[in-house]
Amino acid sequence: MESNSAERSSVQRISPVHIRLYAVMAAARYHGIELDIRDFAAEPGESSPSPATLVRWLRDFGAVAKGMRLRWRYLVKLGYTPPVVLLFRDGSAGLLVRTDPEKGIVWLRDPLKGEGEPPVPIDELRLMQLWTGDIVLIKRRSDESEADANFDFHWFAKMVLREKQGLRDIVFSSMILSVLGLFPAMIVMQVVDRVVNYHSMATLVSLTGFVVILSLYEVLLTYARQELTLVVTTRLDARISLHAFNRLLALPLEFYERQQAGEVLGRFNSIFKVRDFMTGQVLNTLLDMFMLLVVMPVLFYMSSTLAWLTLVSAGAIGLIVVIMLPVVSRVAGKMVRAEMQRGATLYETVAGIRTVKTLALENTRRAEWDNRTAVVIHWRLASQRLANWVSTMVQPLNMFINRGIILVGAYLVLTDSSSMQGGALMAFMMLGGRVASPLVSLAKIMESLNEVTVSLGEAGEVLNQPTETYALTHGMRPPIKGALSFSNINFTYPGASTRALSEVNFDIPAGTMLGLVGRSGSGKSTITRLLQGVSRDYQGYLRLDGVDLREINLHYLRRSFGVVLQDNFLFRGTIHDNITAGRPGLTLDDVIRAARLAGAEEFIERMPAGYETWIEEGSTNISGGQRQRLAIARAVISDPKLMILDEATSALDPESEALVNANLKNLAKGRTMVIVSHRLSSLVDCDQIAVMEQGRAIDIAPHTVLLERCDVYRTLWLQQNRHLEQTAQPPQALNSTDARSSGDPGQKVEQERPGGGGQN
């Protein structure tokens, strides 16, 4: 219930709509699904959320939900049940937890009260006055484990088998089509042997009728099968795409930092090769195999000698393909990898085109592209050559099946006319060709299987990495005030040999404006990464309001932070869209308030379309200072209790920097703010400044105190402000706020904490 009160605290008044949302959240929580009220997007025009809107919300966050209308007589039969949401006429909702059909009573729980509270019994008459008749049923998705399952053939097979019904219909129609496929040959046999030999017009007429009806049937069935296949493969496609993209989003930032973006994309895209294979080649070959099953007995019936000859030749084709398989697949694997690397080069060039152009790196990029293309071409040629070899070896056997058999058959007809007639020979010819193709495609499947295995392995390199899913969906959601405490924090980046943070110890109360200073590489950004839960593999304890950060739901934690970096990505869209960043439920008033706080209001209003001004990709049509201010507005719109500004003003011109800095105090009101800056003069207003040196927090105190007692700080300050030093002595007099800050002697970290690093 802790989280319930947290969410409630952000709501001034509990309206019926909120009660309805809390009811849904409580029912979802029963199944272990944590919803955040801030994720709820109301449908425009709906005064209170309809079952459909609630179901959409639930489904978006991993629940299986269903809205339905129920009569009392069915509702009362539910017995002991997981909480069912009953929608009330006033826009609120209740939670039904138990019913007694004998007594005609249901028990409702107040969504705002804890699970321990006893439910209230209520009879039909009273309930019908409140209840609209709508309910929302919620349960946990049974394939939750599937969401975290590895991307392998097993997973794909499971996905395919989830389309059981569709597949069953496809198989059934394929079997019938296979049988129908025999008829043309049979008809030819009848026409030659009966109609032509005996000049029988009556047989021709009845055969014609038969052919028309069967053809019609075949046309319809083929259409239906195609339609079914389309539906099944499209559904499969959608499911795979969604799942893969969710995986991509659930990967930790640390993973992306280690990987080349182009390679990640290339690997991700190889998942679609697997999909094409499963839904195209495998399915078609399986369907072809039915043909084989149907045709073979007929062939043996017509002539066992010819049937054996056909089977052996087709088998030999399959054998050749299988023997060549390892070589072909090795080459195919090299081709896939080469294509992926070329894709990475393409992506890098396009993503970094500004640098390429400004540094005139076209020739270098072109040379790299040429090299990569040369490798691709080399392996493609090799693989196509190999394929050519295989098909050349196979061709004589294929020709034998298609042409040689007729000669053997003719010989059989001549030497022993009782064994076969001319018509049967022609029918055999027509059907014999169908034996080779399924066998060959079966062998080819094995060939592709290797290429697909390589692709799957590549995709797995990205998609089977450990995700943050658990941390994003589990954990506490405590109310956040903003007190931070670092105790004995040690952290080393994966693969690095030295610690990025070493025995960091300091505490700050909620509402502190904390500056982080230190030389380049001293660990300032690493501190902010730990705070945002980007890197979680640290030793020691980092507490937010006394709660271990690792215990807090990651999604909730990150939402509680407003973060502005040195270079902020603005999405293509309007200023309004960028400030709300797609967060549901924010109004224009919120946008304006955030823009005002960020000092962006004035320039936005001067723009021709105001908040509807379109921002191009890479935000080329606004200045750097404007972009930063929009990023700040985006960060403060949800009124976070914690804010991080990591070199947010470093890249700005002095005027824009002054504008943003002038607003810092305003921004910091009511929240804890962590400001990383190289420019010490922008931090003099901070309540506390932590000085970082080689991963250690060597001191923390207000500006004036640090100037007096921290050598590193004083050196940095003097390096940047020597000109001021000469004109105004002593440095404490530089800023009036220093006098206030100096009242707080701060914490001399290394002295106060045992185990802290020594001061430099």
Ligand SMILES: Nc1ncnc2c1ncn2[C@@H]1O[C@H](COP(=O)(O)OP(=O)(O)OP(=O)(O)O)[C@@H](O)[C@H]1O
């Ligand atoms: N993703 C990473 N992988 C490995 N090492 C890293 C990574 N990021 C930072 N480091 C290392 O960790 C140390 C601290 O880096 P950090 O970025 O926190 O320093 P900083 O004080 O913010 O530096 P700057 O002021 O230059 O941004 C540095 O030695 C750096 O080389």
